[in-house]
Amino acid sequence: MIENDRFLRACRREPVDYTPVWMMRQAGRYMAEYRALREKHTLIELCKTPELALQVTLQPLRLGMDAAILFADILLPLEPMGAPFEFAKGEGPVIHKPVRSKADVDALRVIEPHEGLGYVLEAIKLIKKEIKIPLIGFAGAPFTLASYLVEGGKSKAFETTKKMMYGEPEVWSTLMGKLAEVVRRYLHAQIDAGADAVQLFDSWVGNLDVDDYREFVQPHVSGILKDIEKRGVPVIHFGTSTHHLLEVQREAGGTVLGLDWRTPIEEGWKRVGHDRAIQGNLDPTVLFAPREVAVKHAKRVLDAAGNRPGHIFNLGHGILPGTPVETVQAVVEAVHEHSRR
Ligand code: CP3
Secondary structure (H helix, E strand, C coil), X not given: CCCCCHHXXXXXXXXXXXXXXXXXXXXXXXXXXXXHHHHHCCHHHHHHCHHHHHHHHHHHHHHCCCCEECCCCCCCCHHHHCCCEEEECCCEEEECCCCCCHHXXXXXXXXXXXXXXXXXXXXXXXXXXXXXXCEEEEEECHHHHHHHHHHCECCCCCXXXXXXXXXXXXXXXXXXXXXXXXXXXXXXXXXXXXXXXEEEEECCHHHCCHHHHHHHHHHHHHHHHHHHHCCCCCEEEEECCCHHHHHHHHHHCCCEEECCXXXXXXXXXXXXXXXXXXXXEECHHHHHCCHHHHHHHHHHHHHHHCCCCCEEEEECCCCCCCCCHHHHHHHHHHHHHHCCC
16 A cells, blocks of 8 residues: 555645655665675566565665655566576676577567566566555556667667667667567556556667657657556656757657656746656765765756656666665755755
8 A cells, every 4th residue: 555655646746745756776786685686696686586676676675755656677678588698796787688689579579577577577566565655556668678689788879779779770670679569568567566667768768869769769659658658657757868859759659758867847848848847956976975965966857847747756767776775865855855845
């Protein structure tokens, strides 16, 4: 049973007595409890064992978050689709056989979430029994997932991805279509299992210009968002370095639009439209500053949002390893106090 629904109310732009806060990647290496579990288990084991995923999801909640986010990773669907990967030490994700040709794309399976991702749905059911705040489910967006599949791992310039996008637009469209359908089914399944809201992570889409976004990405993202929004569950549409894309992302959909810290809130919200909620946007590196400086920056974010209904406080991107836990806690408390109506 949800006792604190401020996060959901803010998604719907309903009044709240204080601004709700959660932080992307709020479970992770900056917490000693997480590092202790990681000494015994790999990241994939944590994700694939519902009892452990539950435990990790709960860890950051002692810091006063107003929402929980399911502990999983955006890459998990790639394995059952036929593209196994690992998290190599110091390198990030590595896809064993990158997807580069028409034959590679044709071989990808459009799975049903209960085949191969049942452990995520089990974790959601366990988490829902334990928490009294809303649970956020999530998936990677097609472009961001495609970039890992095609590059074979992380990338700076996405040249191999763009080579396919520009050079073989039909192969690209098949790849994006398959990813979009898996993500659509997966988000529906997470909502069926109990997720109260979902976030679509299009972390790297800011590397495209407006015209390419419209042509190569928007139809796929829009298909997912518009379909999921019919469920009546809030959908958060997130990207980074998307200052130039806010209008086309808005068109694509989302109950809530994520703003990263490069976009001033007043301007970003105006361009997204005050008929949508926004989430963001403290620079994650500000949490490494002296505590009072971090708190000052958090208050600045709140002042910019001006207590207008429909602001969810978050970072502009995920929390970084090495972030001092006490600063996170101080910022959460400051958000609650400073925004009290
Ligand atoms: O927010 C949360 O607390 C929920 C859990 C979560 C994880 N990954 C766990 C994780 C979420 C929401 C993600 C999303 C994710 N995963 C994204 C989108 C968000 C973003 O940051 O833009 C992306 C791009 C990924 C892919 C991925 N997974 C990368 C690039 C890495 C980093 C690899 C590294 O070595 O740093 C991961 C690993 C990962 N996923 C960790 C966690 C807590 C790192 C921790 C570990 O090794 O234990």
